[in-house]
Amino acid sequence: MEKTISVNLKIWRQRGPKEKGQFVNYHLDNVSTDSSFLEMLDMLNQQLVENNQEPVVFDNDCREGICGMCSLYINGHPHGPVQSITTCQLHMRKFNDGDTITIEPWRSAAFPVIRDLMVNRNAFDQIQQAGGYVSFNCGGAQDANSTPISKEIADVAMDSATCIGCGACVAACKNGSAMLFVSAKVSQFALLPQGQVERKRRARAMVKKMDELGFGNCTNTGACAAECPKNIPLSNIARLNREFIKAKFAE
Amino acid sequence: MANLTNLEGMIDSSPIMKDFADIESSKLPEYQIDSKIPEGPIAEKWTNYKAHQKLVNPANKRNLDIIVVGTGLAGASAASTLGEMGFNVKNFCIQDSPRRAHSIAAQGGINAAKNYQNDGDSVYRLFYDTVKGGDFRSREANVYRLAEVSNNIIDQCVQQGVPFAREYGGLLANRSFGGAQVSRTFYAKGQTGQQLLLGAYASLNRQIQKGTVKSYNRREMLDIVMIDGRARGIIVRNLVTGELERYAAHAVVLATGGYGRAFFLSTNAMGCNGSAAIQAFKKGAYLANLAFTQIHPTCIPVHGEDQSKLTLMSESLRNDGRIWVPKKKEDAEAIRAGKKKPTDIPDEDRDFYLERRYPAFGNLCPRDIASRAAKERCDAGYGVGTGNAVYLDFKYAIDRLGEDVVRDRYGNLFDMYQMISDDNPYHTPMMIFPASHYTMGGIWVDYELQTSIKGLFAIGECNFSDHGANRLGASALMQGLADGYFVLPYTMQNYLSDQIKVPHFTTDTPEFDAAEKGVRDRIAKLMAIKGTKSPDEIHKRLGHVMWNLVGMGRTLQGLVKAVDEIEEVRKEFYSDLRIVGSADDLNTELEKALRLEDFLVIAKMMAIDALNRNESCGAHFREEYQTADGEAARNDKDYMYVSCWKYTGDNEKPILIKEPLKYEAIQVQTRNYKS
Numbered sequence: 001m002e003k004t005i006s007v008n009l010k011i012w013r014q015r016g017p018k019e020k021g022q023f024v025n026y027h028l029d030n031v032s033t034d035s036s037f038l039e040m041l042d043m044l045n046q047q048l049v050e051n052n053q054e055p056v057v058f059d060n061d062c063r064e065g066i067c068g069m070c071s072l073y074i075n076g077h078p079h080g081p082v083q084s085i086t087t088c089q090l091h092m093r094k095f096n097d098g099d100t101i102t103i104e105p106w107r108s109a110a111f112p113v114i115r116d117l118m119v120n121r122n123a124f125d126q127i128q129q130a131g132g133y134v135s136f137n138c139g140g141a142q143d144a145n146s147t148p149i150s151k152e153i154a155d156v157a158m159d160s161a162t163c164i165g166c167g168a169c170v171a172a173c174k175n176g177s178a179m180l181f182v183s184a185k186v187s188q189f190a191l192l193p194q195g196q197v198e199r200k201r202r203a204r205a206m207v208k209k210m211d212e213l214g215f216g217n218c219t220n221t222g223a224c225a226a227e228c229p230k231n232i233p234l235s236n237i238a239r240l241n242r243e244f245i246k247a248k249f250a251e
Numbered sequence: 252m253a254n255l256t257n258l259e260g261m262i263d264s265s266p267i268m269k270d271f272a273d274i275e276s277s278k279l280p281e282y283q284i285d286s287k288i289p290e291g292p293i294a295e296k297w298t299n300y301k302a303h304q305k306l307v308n309p310a311n312k313r314n315l316d317i318i319v320v321g322t323g324l325a326g327a328s329a330a331s332t333l334g335e336m337g338f339n340v341k342n343f344c345i346q347d348s349p350r351r352a353h354s355i356a357a358q359g360g361i362n363a364a365k366n367y368q369n370d371g372d373s374v375y376r377l378f379y380d381t382v383k384g385g386d387f388r389s390r391e392a393n394v395y396r397l398a399e400v401s402n403n404i405i406d407q408c409v410q411q412g413v414p415f416a417r418e419y420g421g422l423l424a425n426r427s428f429g430g431a432q433v434s435r436t437f438y439a440k441g442q443t444g445q446q447l448l449l450g451a452y453a454s455l456n457r458q459i460q461k462g463t464v465k466s467y468n469r470r471e472m473l474d475i476v477m478i479d480g481r482a483r484g485i486i487v488r489n490l491v492t493g494e495l496e497r498y499a500a501h502a503v504v505l506a507t508g509g510y511g512r513a514f515f516l517s518t519n520a521m522g523c524n525g526s527a528a529i530q531a532f533k534k535g536a537y538l539a540n541l542a543f544t545q546i547h548p549t550c551i552p553v554h555g556e557d558q559s560k561l562t563l564m565s566e567s568l569r570n571d572g573r574i575w576v577p578k579k580k581e582d583a584e585a586i587r588a589g590k591k592k593p594t595d596i597p598d599e600d601r602d603f604y605l606e607r608r609y610p611a612f613g614n615l616c617p618r619d620i621a622s623r624a625a626k627e628r629c630d631a632g633y634g635v636g637t638g639n640a641v642y643l644d645f646k647y648a649i650d651r652l653g654e655d656v657v658r659d660r661y662g663n664l665f666d667m668y669q670m671i672s673d674d675n676p677y678h679t680p681m682m683i684f685p686a687s688h689y690t691m692g693g694i695w696v697d698y699e700l701q702t703s704i705k706g707l708f709a710i711g712e713c714n715f716s717d718h719g720a721n722r723l724g725a726s727a728l729m730q731g732l733a734d735g736y737f738v739l740p741y742t743m744q745n746y747l748s749d750q751i752k753v754p755h756f757t758t759d760t761p762e763f764d765a766a767e768k769g770v771r772d773r774i775a776k777l778m779a780i781k782g783t784k785s786p787d788e789i790h791k792r793l794g795h796v797m798w799n800l801v802g803m804g805r806t807l808q809g810l811v812k813a814v815d816e817i818e819e820v821r822k823e824f825y826s827d828l829r830i831v832g833s834a835d836d837l838n839t840e841l842e843k844a845l846r847l848e849d850f851l852v853i854a855k856m857m858a859i860d861a862l863n864r865n866e867s868c869g870a871h872f873r874e875e876y877q878t879a880d881g882e883a884a885r886n887d888k889d890y891m892y893v894s895c896w897k898y899t900g901d902n903e904k905p906i907l908i909k910e911p912l913k914y915e916a917i918q919v920q921t922r923n924y925k926s
Binding site: 013032033035036038039042043045046049050052053054055057059060061062063064065066067068069075084089091113115118119121123124125127128129130133134135136137138139140141142144145147148149150151154155157158161162164165169170179188189192194195 | 326328331332346347348349350351353355367382403405406407408409411412413414415416417418419420421422423438442444446449452453454456457459464466468480491519521522555558559560562563615641666667670671673706737738740747783785787788829831832837839840842854
């Protein structure tokens with residue numbers, strides 16, 4: 001049966017990338033515990049609109065944990081206190097009546113705040129553009145079954161490819177490093193036969209771009225993998241390091 | 252509305268259609284449809300077309316600009332392929348990155364006629380299943396081409412490094428989907444859409460790096476700019492700054508997805524909208540078959556009024572899950588009251604209604620049939636949960652295969668279910684209910700995927716083609732990628748070949764000035780209403796009307812009422828809308844309001860199209876037209892056509908234009924999933 005709770009919200013509000021932000025407190029009653037976290041924010045925004053105030057801006061789209069659009073640092077954790085899910089999959093039943101919930105944007109030099117809780121993650125696209133692909137033109141592919149790939153390898157590649165590009169890894173990292181994100185894509189292609197030809201070039205290009213864009217260095221803390229909503233394993237970073245060193249020696 | 256008082260007992264809308272639409276003008280010669288279907292036997296049409304179409308030589312490609320709006324499977328694959336060919340492409344999306352488009356959320360898989368499982372599949376069979384699944388309301392030649400290029404898609408995606416599921420021998424694995432008796436669905440866990448989209452996004456990134464594609468994110472198209480009767484550009488709103496921007500090109504491609512959020516609650520993403528379709532409509536492009544909206548049978552049921560979206564549970568679950576409700580009404584009542592659990596009901600008291608009604612396809616019958624059957628049981632009082640839910644039970648699969656195998660196949664879907672519902676589907680059956688999912692209808696296109704406006708093309712879900720009155724599972728991904736990788740890049744050249752002497756357009760023209768002013772005025776008008784209701788509040792009201800009256804079961808009276816009620820919501824919108832914030836700034840409320848304004852137009856057109864179609868076919872079920880055992884009663888004599896609608900003004904009646912459907916390769920028959 002439906003249960004409702006009241007919550008206090010402490011939300012970061014900031015007009016633009018260069019402007020000073022601050023926490024603003026809100027109170028919300030009658031939140032159904034069956035609601036998702038973002039539905040709770042919808043309720044808050046409805047309340048703000050009713051009072052002629054501008055709603056809190058936050059990125060969201062699919063609301064089923066796959067598009068990678070939603071973000072939010074909730075009570076000190078990217079995507080909130082529950083492991084292995086995105087913010088949009090977080091439900092209010094995980095909170096208690098009277099809780100104070102602190103909500104902040106991703107905080108990283110490479111992800112400037114656009115407004116309130118919305119940040120600019122274009123840097124991720126730029127890293128992918130530097131080499132996150134297999135170079136071939138549409139129409140020239142051979143039959144899909146002409147190159148067998150062992151199930152084990154395909155499964156590991158799939159686990160790496162599962163990355164949704166949300167940026168939680170960067171937000172979780174004390175150095176603001178993008179290593180988990182980059183390593184997931186490099187790993188996917190390093191594992192599959194289709195990625196072999198450009199393997200070295202890809203590792204070099206993507207790491208170079210990552211460094212250029214102001215992401216921090218990796219110090220093997222592991223917060224990225226611990227907070228990743230898709231459980232991208234840390235072994236990807238080890239693989240990227242190997243790939244990168246091999247590529248460097250080959251230069 | 253004129254003279255609609257005597258509706259009682261009326262089942263055929265023909266006598267009153269003139270109150271809703273102009274059904275006479277379609278006879279005029281200017282409204283005759285040319286779908287440009289190539290000559291020859293069905294299996295040779297596409298080959299013949301490609302052999303004889305006009306091409307653009309490499310040097311000229313550099314001089315031609317193409318705008319692609321949307322970065323889902325269709326948009327990203329088209330933009331990257333056109334870029335590879337050497338055209339200058341500008342690619343737009345409303346999200347913060349092209350990788351976020353809603354194709355990413357497709358779970359189950361993608362069909363192809365590879366016949367890797369040696370179970371008798373072929374291009375013809377995939378074609379046949381798709382036409383039959385669409386209840387004989389799709390264009391034969393398009394569907395055959397779709398089936399024909401399906402195999403290339405799988406080759407293409409594997410080469411991109413898409414990690415499809417594989418067997419231990421290293422070859423690709425397949426599973427079955429609804430409406431097919433073969434296993435032709437390729438998949439990557441429950442994240443096939445994600446992997447295919449990331450593949451297309453990767454190809455797109457390669458072209459962005461090369462400079463052939465320029466990517467514009469957080470931009471929303473608000474108008475199409477016409478010059479001398481051709482689409483030559485777009486006006487977009489920069490969603491970060493609120494500024495209006497102009498972009499010009501030799502041709503414009505819309506790949507903007509479906510309008511399922513007309514129902515407010517749907518499986519679509521929050522940003523999915525039908526605005527591009529409405530802009531095209533208002534510029535003269537026809538909208539077609541709007542009555543055909545897919546209500547997906549396996550979604551997590553609604554929990555309450557604050558709900559923002561519904562989550563789909565992949566159709567692939569129907570491979571191993573069995574759908575049932577209690578056989579006895581008292582059991583259903585006890586379950587609803589919380590006095591009994593589903594696990595308390597013994598097998599003999601469970602009604603596996605799909606297996607009972609459709610023995611040949613059972614739990615894998617097509618989506619429209621499964622959805623309607625669920626509604627029928629719930630309406631009859633056998634629903635569980637809130638009364639609007641049925642069970643999808645994995646007990647039998649776990650008994651047969653073991654929990655580990657089931658976890659391997661569906662683990663992430665089970666986790667997702669548990670996260671939302673707080674129930675463990677390994678121990679208790681899932682509860683599911685139908686929800687708005689996909690729109691088969693959309694912008695009318697010819698065989699070349701060109702709309703009725705020269706230079707304006709539409710691909711993927713936003714066009715009407717290929718799926719007829721009902722789409723089969725795992726065919727949306729197939730169509731999106733077929734259009735983008737293998738069809739449009741060819742057919743578009745037939746148009747562009749005579750554009751090579753047209754120089755690059757500038758945006759400094761009276762046409763662009765006027766279009767931008769139109770958008771500015773439209774925004775100012777909405778901002779000036781200063782009412783009391785947020786766009787979401789009004790959108791929810793529209794959603795209720797649509798779900799109740801234009802949903803799974805429709806009646807003449809209900810649809811007439813729907814048109815009236817949509818009109819009421821529209822009045823509320825224009826008199827009581829509140830948009831806080833400013834127009835020249837980031838403003839998510841304004842974004843919602845603009846989309847809602849367009850949903851109101853689409854919603855009314857959906858109701859009118861449904862009213863016009865005095866038959867039941869595919870996803871369009873008019874309760875007046877059913878057989879004695881509750882199956883859809885199609886009327887091929889009067890309705891074997893694509894209903895195309897032409898805009899004539901905001902308060903004017905749209906013109907109905909008919910594209911007759913001819914079946915030459917397939918014998919038209921009653922759709923039968925029973926035997």
